[in-house]
Structure formats: C-alpha cells, structure tokens
Amino acid sequence: MIALLHPCYVHVDLAKCQTQCSMRSIFDMESTATSSVMTSEWGDMLSRALRVADLNVMRIVVNQLTGDESMLRMNTVKVPIRGGSRFIEQLAPEHHDKVRAAATALLSQGPIEDVRIPQPDELRRLMTILGGEPLDDIGFRFAREEFAIDDFPRDVEWEPSAAAAERLENFRVVVVGGGISGIATAVMLGRCGIQYEVIERQSDLGGTWTLNDYPEARVDVTSYLYQFKFEKRYPWTEYFASQDETRSYLRGVAAKYGVLPHVTFGAEVVEATWDEDTAEWILQISAAGEVTERRADVVISASGLFHLAKRPNIEGLEDFQGAMFHTTSWDHSTELAGKRIGLIGNGSSGTQLMPYLASVAGTLTAFQRTPSWITPMERYREKVQPEMQWLFDHVPFYWNWYVFSQYIATTRLEAAQTYDPEWQAAGGLISERNDALREAALTYMRTKLASRPDLIEKSTPTYAPLARRLVVDNGWYDALLQDNVSLETDPIDRVTAEGVLMADGTLHELDVLVLATGFEVGRYFAPIDYVGRDGATLNDLWAKDGARSYLGMAIPGLPNLFCTYGPNGQPRTGGSYYSWAEIWARYIVKAVIGLLESGASSIECRRDRYDEYNERMDAATAEIIWEGEGVGGYYVNEFGRSGVNMPWGFLEYFSWVIEPDFDDYIFA
Template sequence: MTENGRLATGTPPQVDEAFVDRALDDADLNALRLALYQATRDESLLEVPLRTTPMYGGALDQTVVAEEAVPDLRARVKEFLLDKPSGFTEEKPDDAELRRMYEAFRNEELTEQDWAYRRDLAAFDDHPRLARWTGARPPIPEGFQVAVIGSGFGGIAVAVQLERLGIPYTVYERRPELGGTWSINAYPDVRVDTTNFLYQYFFEKNYPWTEYFARAGEVREYLQHVAKKYGVFEHISFDTDVREAVFDAGTGRWTLDVVTDGRARTLTANAVVSASGLFATPKRLDVPGIEEFRGEIVHTAECTGQERLDGRDVAIIGNGSTGVQMMSSVRERARSVGVFQRTPQWISPRERYGEPISPETRWLLDTMPYYWNWYCYSVATLRLGGQVLQEPDPEWQAAGGLVNEANDGYRESLTTYVKSKLGDRPDLWEKLIPRHAPMARRLIVDNNWYASLLADNVELVTESIERFTPTGIRTADGKERPYDLVFTATGFATQKYLWPTRYEGLDGETLEDRWNEPAGGGPRAYLSITVPRFPNLFIMYGPNSQNRSGSLIVWMETWARYTAEALVALIEGGHRYLSVREQVFEDYNRRLDEAMLSLIWYDPGSKDRNYYVNEFGRQQVNVPWRLEEYHELLAKFRPEDYDFA
C-alpha cells in the first residue's frame, strides 16, 4: 500500500512528450474534452464538433470528437498536462453544472428521468448512493444487530452503508475468504466480462486495475481492499454457514442457526440481508452412467485452480459464459478438448477484453483531473441506447423484420463476425450461428473461442449426450469419445435464490414454499428486495433484479441504499419490524409481468433453454424496465409501501 491507501503500481514512469502522446493516442478524447473543460472552464471546449459513429451494425452509437478537431484538442490537453497550474485543486460540480456538462458530452437533452438516473454515473460525490439519517443520528436500540449473509459485491455494499450509518452488523461468510462468486470460481482464465470501469464500486475512486477486464484474483484483492478500507473486514465471520433463519413476531427478531468451523450455534438479529447471490448453487449434470465414469468430473464452480490439464483428454460441457471463457486456456495445455454444445450462443467481441491497462493510460487516469470520472461516464452511458435491442417493434416485424431495426442490424453484425472467425469452415456456420435473436439470452464474450475451435486438438460436438461410460462420453449418434477429465460448465440453479438458507417468516411460512407454488410463477419480490410476511428480510440480487444494460454494481449500491433507508425508517420510527404490504407486492408484480411480455426474453427459439426463464415459464432474472425507470422506482424508500409493527 502507498501512503494514501492506494495500491502500489510499480516504478513511476518517465514522462516526456512522447509518453504523453502515447497516452493521448489511447485515450477517450471526448472524456478528456469534458475533463479539460472542467479544469479550465474554457467554454470553447463545449463547442468542439462531435460526430456519431455507429457500432455493432448500428445497434449502438458512439459519440467521438470530430477528426478535424482532434489535433487542436490533443494539443490543449497536452499543454495542460505538461504545465498544470501550480496549486490546482479539484472541485465537485453542482447539479446544474453537471447536467450541463452531461448534455454537452453527447450533444443531447436529458429528460428529468434521464438526469436522475445518470447523476451519479460520473461519481463526483465522495459516496454516491449513500443512505442518510433524516436528522442527527438517533440512539441505536440496545442489542440491535443486522445479519448480512455473504461477502461478495452485494454483501460488502450493504456493510459499507451500515458502517457509515453506525448500525451494528455482522457479515456471515460460509467460505474462508471474501469475494462471493470471485472466491467460488477458480476455473481457467476466469475474469469479469464487463469492463472494470463499470464493474466497480463508485465510492472507491480510480482503483489501479491492471487490466480492463480483471481476472478473479484481482477482483478478490479489490474486494478485500474495499472491505478493509471502509471498516467492513473486521465485521466478517468467515467459515460461518447460516443454515436457517426463523422470524419471531413477538420479539421482532430473526433466530439464526449457524455452523462456524463445524460448531453449531444460535444467534439473533433484528434484520437479515441475504447477499448470497444469484450464481451460488451449481447446477448439476444429470446424465445416465455418470457414476460409472472413472475419470474426474469437476463443475466449474468447484475448480480449485490446481486441476491437472497437461497431456489430458478434456471435455467441456457447455458453451455459456464459463465454457467459452475457459476453453482457449484449456486447449493450450490439454492433449485434446471436446467442446459439447447444446445450443448455439451469440458470442461477441468486446473492446479491450484481455488487454492490460498501459502505464501511459494509468498515468493519464492518475494525472488528468476529472478524467477518471468522465471515462467512467463515457463507458456507463455508451450502451444505454442498446436497451432498444430487447424491445420488439411490431411494425418492423409486420414488414418482414425479425425483432426491430437495431436488433436485426446487430444480428447481421454478429453473424459476419462469426463467419470471419471461422475462416474457410462454412460447415461450422450452421452449427454455431444461433436461430434466436441477440439479447434473448445472455450475450457471451469471445475469449478466443471461435479461433480455438479451429485448432487441431479441439472437436466441436453438437450431438446430444446419451450417457457416460467408464472411460468417456457416448453421444446419441452412438459415438464414444474417451476423456479423463470433464468440466461441467452447466451454470447455476438460478431458481434457488437465498439458497441454501431456509427462511421461515410469519405463521411458519417458508420462503421456499411460497416461491414453489405454481400459481405464483416462482421467486418474486417487491423491487427485487422484499417479500410480504418475511419482515426485516432484504435481498440483494433478488428475483427480477438483473439490469438490462450498464453496471450491475451500480444496482448493488442502489439496493444497498434502499435497504439501509428501510433500516433508517425502522430505527427512527421506533418500530420492531416492517413488512411490504401484500397489495403493493401484487400490484408491482402484475405490472412487472405485463412489462415483460413486450420484451425479447420469451423468444420461442430460446425460452426453453434460457436460464432467465424458470420451470413455470416465467422470466424471473431480469428487470423489464429500462434503467431510468427502474432507478425511479428505487430512488427513495417509501414507508407507505410497508406495514410497521
């Protein structure tokens, strides 16, 4: 660590004009334009001409500085960087100024709803999305305690809110380290598939990531850094598994049955926040003969990182995010690899995936005032327009289109990409180009997957698996292939929210029973966070919470703020517990189901093999509203939606 709490990043670079030129070559010049304006207040910078560049077949539009304006802008930024005024101090813009700059960034006019959602995306506040007491902090009731279950991004986001408010809490983590999914997953080449300039807390400024898409180990280091810096780490109880939580209406407390280091004990808490995550329970492969197989079978969520690959015959079952991400790395070491694909996926390139952040870019982020803020804003807002990809256009379809103009253009762009990566192998096109529309399922990032399929030691297998044999896998065409190591990249049981903890609310009702009722359509919650008759229980990354675009971590912070505001209302009002009103819950989910019908996730070519859609035929993972609308619903805790006792 350095003196200011930042992680050390090595020897400072030798900065000369050539170094600065290289930094500018790789920079987001539009973000630099706004940063320079903010630093100098030179109004002419707001008049710099811009142009719009279509991306992904017109699915997105990128706003960039017009070519004729680039040399002058570069010269002005370079002059500022090499001769920054002495005594320069950064200042936070007020809302009017910030909104004006936002509108100048892409020459657009923001609606009130747009502005409300975007306000915090450049992260100028010390702690965006922070819950606060309505006045002076009141006395906390004696013995008041919040139990946070899980120490991934969601659990730490909640804990930071509680720490700032001074509300007592303990984070219970069943593993020996923090990190959530970034502790669980250690398969080859595991990394984020969203750039770290989105996949980060926005209260932790300009963290020195080494890559644009960090590997799992670096993400764990980041979470540990945040937990320690913000006082959370000492509140984590590791190797502690919460098996059951039962609510007592008389005391207004939850009784928790936990096992710590193999020892059972009983604890109580006034409130419980489940941050166990959506991707916590592996989905097991169910194939005849699997118990007869004499080799190794490893679910990717149970990899240790120490699996022996060299010289082995390896099967990877699954071509979702994990199977695609790991395959190139496995192929480089294994003697042979069989890639078992059930359904073709849309697998797309992503800018800077796998690239290190250069010393020049690191220096620019650290040196140019406000550049980190505007770079984050640029990345965060680029794909907002892409939400239209999920919205079928009936008029376009009536005229012969498949989804809408943008989605069809994106499909054409992705199809061209797939064919370009497969070279002279048109025989693979039919097997690898999906029939369902892009965005109907989760989009996969290409980690050299298509190129690896062309390697001599890789075989793509599209026939269905009939059974395991003692020495390999037999497919429906009768062919048996020998393997001694099988990775099952079969994903997670996403219907098992809050699993494996058993929650019992009022009158002995369990959450699992409530969510297993066919008439209910599976897991549901109000705003994805609360469930009627389960008082003082809050869910992070709950049913229908996954955002349609942008940063998941922004929503982690938003759910955490909402939860903390609920606890503020509970404590300030002197109440024992709160529970979302049944009618509020029902009305919300009725509107949610209606909104879902107008979106792409029920695409007939995809819904039967889509983890978004549960066994009851209901899309239970994604929120149907655009980000701006969902933000409006969560912007403030509404006491009138709840019964208090």
C-alpha cells in the same frame, strides 16, 4: 499482503490528491535544474498520454477547466462496440490535433491546483453534450452518481433520534454473503453506525469472484464500470479485470472500510425462522461441522444470483471414473496437459475457459446443446497503459468523465431488447437494432469460421440476440479451428465410466470432464429455508411460477428480511452490478433506518403492493424478447417465466428505489 490503492485514487479533493502524488512533490523541489528535468519528464509523459487518451472525454475536460466553448462544437461519430450491441461516441478525427494542442497548453506546466467542482447546471450540460442525449431529472441524478464526484455518491445521511440511538445499542443486522452487494451493504451499515455481521460460507470475500477461480476467468464489463463509485482511480492493470484482480480489489475495499472484522468466514446459514414474540430472526449457522444459533433484528440476503452450482441433468455423471469438476470448484491439482478433456457447457464460463483447455489438452471435445451469440469485446485482455493511469491520477476530472462515458454506452442497450411490431410487420424479425446486432454477430462468426462451413452451421443460434446473455469471445472461434478440438452438437445419451456416450452410440473416451453448466439461478437464498410470519415459506409463495419479489428486495410474509439482487431484480442496463449493489444497499439501509426511527419492531412488504407490482411486471415483460426467444437460457425459469430480469427501463426502476416508500410496508 494486499497492496491497496494508489495514493491518489482514494481522494475526491483533486488539489489535495495531487499534493500527495510523487509528481507534485517533484515540482515542489527548490532546485531549478531538477525542476527543469522533471518538467521535461512531465511533458514527455503528457505527450505519450495524449496519444492514448479518449479525446472525446478530453475535450470535455478542457472545456470544464478553461471554459473553451470551441471544445463543445466538435463533431463526433457513433462507433459500435461489443458487436454492435452498444454504441459509444468518439471524437471525429478532424478535431484530434486541436484537442491535443489545447490539452497540452493546459497541462504542460504541471499539475493544476485551482480546481472547482462544476455546478449542477454546468455538469448537466456537459453530460448532455458528451452523451449526445438530454437528461431529465432522474437521468441526471443517476448520471451524477455515476460521475462519482462526491466521496460517497450514494451515501445515506442519518442523524439518529435519541430513541433510535438508544435502540442501536442492541440492534443487530446479519448480512448473508460477502460478495459485491454484501460488501456494499456492510460499508453503508458501518457508515450509519448500525452493528452488523457478515456470514460468508467461503474462506475469503468476493462472492462469485472467489467461487469461480477457473483459468481465464475475468469480467466481461469494463473495469471502469465494474467498480464501486465510492472508490476513485483504482489502478486496474487490465481494462477487463481478471478474477484474481477483482477478488483482490474487493478484499482491499473491505479492509479499507473496516468490514473484515465483522465477517465470519467458513460459516453458512442453513435455516432462518421468524420469532414473532421477540421480532427477531433465529438463524441456524453451520461451521466446522457444528450448528449454532444466532439472533438478528434484520437479515439482509446478499447471496446473489450466481452462488449455487448447477449440475447438468445427464444420466451416469457419478459413474465417470476420470477427474470431473464444475467451474465453481476447479480442481487445480488435476494435470490437464496432454489429456483427453471434455467440456459440457458453452455459456459465459465455458466459452471463456475453452481456449485455455484447447491450449493444453491432447484432445478437447466441447459438448454444445445450444449455440451462443458470441461477440468481440474491444480491449478485452488488454493491459491498461501506464499513460492512461497517469491521466486518471493527474488530470482533474479525466477519470470522472472517462467513467461516465463508459456508463453512457451501457444505457443504449434497451432498444435492442424489445419487439418492434411495425418493424416485424415490414418483414423484420425483432427490431431494427436487434436485427442489426444479429447480422453483426453472424458476420463476425462467419468470418472467423470461414474455412469451416460445418462449424458455421453448428454455431448459428436460432433465437434472437439478447434473449440470453451475450457471450464475449475469448478465443472460442479460434480454438474451434485447432486440430485437437472438436465440437459435438448431437444429443448426449449418458455419461459412462469411460466418457460421454452420444445418442447415436458414439463414445467419447475422456480423462477429464469439466462442467461449465452455470448456476441454479431460480433457487434464490438456497440452501436457507426461511420461515416467516405465520409459518410463511418461500416454497409456498413461489409454488405457482417461481421466485418473485417486490422491487427485487422485499417479500411479503418475511418481515425484517431484505435481499439484494433478488427475484426479477436485474435491471436491463445502467452502469454495472456494482452500481446497483450500492443502490440496493442505500434503499435497504434507509428501510432499516425507517424501522429504527418508527419505534416498531418489524417492517414487512404489503402483499397487495407485491401482487400489484408483479402484475405490472408480467404485463411489461410481454414487450421484451426474453420469454418468447430465450427459453432454455437462465433468464427464463422452469415455468417459462422471466425470473431474473425486470422489464422496465433502468431509470424508471431507479426512480422507485432512491427512497423507500413506507406506504408499501407494514410496521408492527
């Protein structure tokens, strides 16, 4: 059974929310003596909570609730986080006592009843002060959505015309994939009254968070960003949620919003063909050893980027006689204690997993082809204090401002991803920000491995930070120093029945071989073979230099097909994947509504708009470090082209996808 939600966190009306909280019911007791005791308990909790509170956030809350302008005239300090890749504003220490005193005076008598939602101008002013930078109209719109003051910050409001309402009776949408973006899309379709079915190949929802259940799997983005904005105050137990908690969260959201009855589990779409006569997609769906046919007016692919495991191209893998499995298909029945274990791969999954393997193995050999940039992460693996959850539940707007502060920190990454020609001309490597990040990461690594100069040499990357995904340190460096762990950086010749044979003839005999080698990110939609209008196929369209799309969501020749997190669909920053899943879902659902209201049978991305968009994208990508520095990582495809990320600033992209521009599409 899934324990869904704390009774407070699902409500936006805070006064109403507090009425439903146990603390509020305590204050309603008529007994003066009991009330006095509980007032004391409230005060004790408040005092403890203010010791763990983010006081920069709290001063904004105090100002909003009291109008105390002195809260806004305080000094802040810019503190580096995640190894210096980002920065967050913290309140200068000289103001801490004043903010705690003001918050105590405001909250000491119990829950606040008279709470108003700030007007847009006031909210924008406070966001500018907390963020330290002014917001233009697009920036404010995105920020307000992240602030999540509305029940559904990215909702689609639609009153169907009579013709569209009649058409809805027989209109069917198939969503392929039940991960984050699939759930977001399903929720939005349901709210608009559009019939849908989610086809999910696994036995549970959660997408990659169900697929990846290896030990120590967890998010590397704070839980207070890595969540839907239409859900409030979820009681996360850790600042960076584990795989199990993330999966439970996603299933809980799906249950709450009525998605589960629409999901077909254990089924996989293997082929999809456009029928021009009926303007439908004919889907071949494999389940339980049988293939059945399903028709859909619209198909939305939400299969994502991380769904197809990548096996290393190493000769002899199938010859190995021990236990061997990929991190996406972890064998929980294999006994690891005391075994000779080999680990291939040191990206996000391998680095996250390795310390656990080191703790149980007799010996562990980590096979590394290219070192990763590994940085510390504040509060990684740290439990959320009860006092912090109390603040979220009982202090009006504290949750909103805390979530907003985490969002602001993500917006400061873009400057470190671009080349600075002037900086390079003066002798710098990439840019001031990127070079500073390099030095911070190197200092961290050298400090951790100070006793092992040989490991420092093996662990120093030659490419720029952020050219590949930064990796969070889950104890990788500490594990390398254990006596039972060795780091092998020489080339692998092949895998044999006994273990891994190196190019120099050394054989590492193994009982278990773990493949932490990531995903086939370039194979969007695999294993589905989409055949569109006039026989158009993805293989034909993408033969030149890999997968492409329009806005990461549409592809010419494939009418009535949309995708989330499609080719070059990963924004450089801005919130988290959940935020973009909601944004993509809003755009796609609005496009579906446009189709319904148009009276047309199909909507298809124009080829000229697709071509022009991709030309601009290629030109903009030249300014970013990915293709020049990141070859070999998953950001760059086999053609040497950046195929995952988009090069524009996230707010520019956001401005394009708030609403569909139907001039970009052909209706037929």
